Amino acid sequence: MTLQIAPDRPRATTGMDTPQKVLAAIVDGINTGNLDSLMSLYEPDAAFAKQPGNVAHDSSGVRESLAAFTAMKGTLDLEVTRVLEASDLALVAGVWSFVGTAPNGEPVKLTGHNADVLRRQSDGSWRFVIDNPWGTD
Numbered sequence: 001m002t003l004q005i006a007p008d009r010p011r012a013t014t015g016m017d018t019p020q021k022v023l024a025a026i027v028d029g030i031n032t033g034n035l036d037s038l039m040s041l042y043e044p045d046a047a048f049a050k051q052p053g054n055v056a057h058d059s060s061g062v063r064e065s066l067a068a069f070t071a072m073k074g075t076l077d078l079e080v081t082r083v084l085e086a087s088d089l090a091l092v093a094g095v096w097s098f099v100g101t102a103p104n105g106e107p108v109k110l111t112g113h114n115a116d117v118l119r120r121q122s123d124g125s126w127r128f129v130i131d132n133p134w135g136t137d
Contacts, residue, residue, distance in 0.1 A: 015125075016041065016125040016126050016127070017124055017125060017126070018126065019080075019083050019085070019090040019092045019118045019126050020080050020083060020092075021126075022041055022092075022118060022126045022127070022128070023078060023080050023092060023094065023116070025037070025038075025041055026038065026041060026076075026078070026131075027076050027077070027078050029041070029066075029070075030066075030069050030070060030074075030076040030098075031074075031075055031076055033070040033073065034070075035063065035066060035067055035070055038066050038070070039059065039062065039063055039066070041127055041128055042059070042062050042127055042128045042131070043119065043127045043128065043129055044058065044059050045057070045058055046058070046059075046062050046127070046128050046129055046130065046131065047061075047062075047129070047130050047131070048061060048062045048065040048066070048128075048130075048131045048132075049130075049131065049132040049133060049134050050065045050068075051134065052134045062131070069098070069100075071103065072098075072100030072101055072102060072103075072108055073100055073101060074098050074099050074100020074101065074108065075098070075099050075100070076096060076097075076098045077096060077097050077098075078094050078095070078096040078114070079094055079095050079096070080092060080093070080094045081093050081094050081095060082094075088119055088120035089117060089118070089119055089120075089129075090117070090118045090119075090120075090126065091115065091116070091117055092114070092115075092116045092117075092118060093113065093114065093115050093116075093135070094113070094114045094116075095111075095112075095113055095114075096111065096112055096113075096114055096133065097109070097110065097111045098110040098111075112133050112134050112135060113134075113135035114131075114132060114133045114134075114135055115132050115135040116128060116130060116131050116132055117129045117130040117132075
């Protein structure tokens with residue numbers, strides 16, 4: 001079987017050629033604590049919902065939010081349950097769980113339903129515009 005790339009869709013040069021691969025990279029980045037790798041998955045003006053109703057904006061806010069997750073040195077599991085694409089935008093929904101350790105040594109267990117918006121970049125890769133781990137909560 002030969003895979004054909006549609007001529008009107010540029011090929012991704014970063015390997016993040018589907019929204020699902022971006023979400024898989026988020027899991028890998030959180031689980032390995034690789035903050036720089038995580039930041040490469042976001043547009044510069046992206047938004048990250050730190051908590052329901054509390055949104056961080058731009059690269060510094062996203063970095064701070066992601067650093068809080070990686071600092072807990074935990075394990076993130078995520079299942080993508082739906083991807084809706086329209087032109088160069090995608091809405092990605094999923095179910096996730098995270099187990100780690102808070103700065104005070106207490107165990108942390110979080111769960112949620114994510115609702116994320118990604119945009120196809122000029123090189124064909126996808127990046128987060130909005131990362132909302134709390135879904136509609």
